[in-house]
Amino acid sequence: MTKPTLFDxxxxxxxxxxxxxxxEVTERARLMGVSGFAVVGFDYPTIDQALKMATDNQDMVAIIGWHPTEAHTFDRQAQAYLEANLTNDRVVALGETGLDYYWKTAPKEDQEEAFRRQLAMARDHQLPVVVHNRDATADCYRILKEERVGDFGGIMHSFSEGSEWAQKFLDLGMRLSFSGTVSYQNAQDIQAACQxxxxxxxxxxxxxxxxAPHPKRGLRNETGFVYYVASAVAKLRATSLDDLAQLTYNNACQLFNLQATKQGLIRNDKRTH
Ligand SMILES: [Zn+2]
Structure with missing residues (x-):
């Protein structure tokens, strides 16, 4: 049996x-077929760690940004820090940024301002943006539209809305990334969006x-479990696990401007999207 080619x-x-x-978790993921890891940092310590991992491991890349629940701490210093690291060639996208109205740690106005400032930075650096949305779909959509996100593109991460919103975000030029939520039994709306x-x-x-996806729901999730996300998505789209893995792997490389080589994931010279 050959391993699938998975990109988390x-x-x-x-x-x-x-x-x-x-x-150990990284090795388990590789054994499950993961050969692309996008490690997402969202504050000082997690950004530092993401950069370190992406530098030390050729199958890893970093995505860096400021999380909406931390928006109230996105000051000049944080912005300068982010700015300085966006030129690192192991950094393939800006995020996660966005809006989170579930955890009320940061006021909505701070979140919107931090989100818009990061969208402007993604535009400047011509990097795709990774968007976190929790209970804030309409505002996320409005801001992405006003900031013309289609010019540089991005990902609605862990997409957990239904068909109507899926179509609207796709029309803006966003990609949709599905997580364990698509595998849950009562997730018909998300499954329709995936289809x-x-x-x-x-x-x-x-x-x-x-x-964590079904059948690991309730456990600490780990990257190797992207295998189960891929299985669920393949089933929904009536395709094989291998084809689905290869398709989404190629899509990730294209969006992140990466080439898969024997030495691992290497940045293309020029952005092609
Ligand atoms: Zn995240």
């Missing part, structure tokens, strides 16, 4: 929940350590 476009292998066994997503706009992720 959103993992937090960099957080403390993996402090004790990061290497209507065009091949070239489809991505998969774990969002580990959160949102």
């Amino acid at each position: 476009t959103h993992t937090h292998l960099n957080v403390n929940k993996f402090k004790g066994d990061r290497q 209507l997503t065009p091949d070239n706009c489809l991505l998969i992720e774990t969002d580990a350590p959160y949102l």
Whole structure:
């Protein structure tokens, strides 16, 4: 049996929940067929760790940004820090940024301002943006539209809305990335959104350590479990696991401007999207 070729476009292998066994979790993922890891940092310590992992491991790349729940701390210094690291060639996207109205840690106005400033930075650097949305879909959509996100593109990460919103975000030029939530039994809305997503706009992720997919629901999620996300998505789209894995792997490389080589994931010279 050959291993599938999986790209987990959103993992937090960099957080403390993996402090004790990061290497083992990484090895397990590789054994499950993961050959692309996008490690997402969202504050000072997690950005540092994401950059370190992407530098040390050729199958890893970093995505860096300021999380909406931390928007009130996105000051000049944080922005300058982000700005300075966006030119690192292991950094393939800006995020996660966006809006989160569930955890009320940062006021909505601060979130919107931090989101818009980061969208402007993504535009300047011609990097795709990775968007976190929790209970804030209409505002996310409005801001992405006003900031003309289609010029530089991006990902609605862990997409968990239905068909109507899926179509609207796709029309803005966003890709949709599905996580464990698509595999849950009562997730008909998300599953319908997954079915209507065009091949070239489809991505998969774990969002580990959160949102473990069926049949691992309730456990600490880990990157290797992207295998189960891929299985669920393949079934929904009536395709094979291998084809689905290869398709989403290629889509990730295209969006992140990467080439898969024997030495691992290497940045293309010029952005082609
Ligand atoms: Zn995340």
